[in-house]
Amino acid sequence: MTDAPAPARSIVPPGPASRFGITVMAGTLIVDQVSKSIAVATIKESVPRAILPILDLYYTENPGIAFSFLRGSNPTLLLIAVIAVAIAILVFWARSKEGGKLAALGFGFIVGGAIGNIVDRLVYGHVIDFLHLHIGARTLFVFNLADVALTLGPILLVAAFLLPQRRGT
Secondary structure, three states, X not given: OOOXXXXXXXXXXXXXXXXXXXXXXXXHHHHHHHHHHHHHHHOOOOOOEEEEOOEEEEEEEEOOEHHHEOOOOOHHHHHHXXXXXXXXXXXXXXXXXXXXXXXXXXXXXXXXXXXXXXXXXXXXXXXXXXXXXXXXXXXXXXXXXXXXXXXXXXXXXXXXXXXXXXXXX
């Protein structure tokens, strides 16, 4: 009797409807929305509170998209564009055949962060930002936790899809 080789381990990332995918998306959305609710309730607009030498709590309302890009654009068109991008990411994720959990984590961060900022647009008509990254008096970015997820997600996707495959992911 010969031993059959063990089946190859699949590296298909857990899809958006998987328990892992839903957990990452929901966790990202919940953390983002709770942090924004706390910011709205506790941070006075235009009064920075230092957390670190380069990071302040600083409440602001962003009518544009990332880094206030497209500020002053039609809010309805911005909302439609953001929703279209989120749907495109979901479709890409559902069709993805590689990357494992690292890719699923990246996709979950992107979709959860996008939904978090979409919720802001629907509820407030703008995105709540409250983290001010700066060097001295020079502002680098004012952002929120959805933006952090939207930044980490693509980095994780690059790691999942472009770095040499790792075993056990």
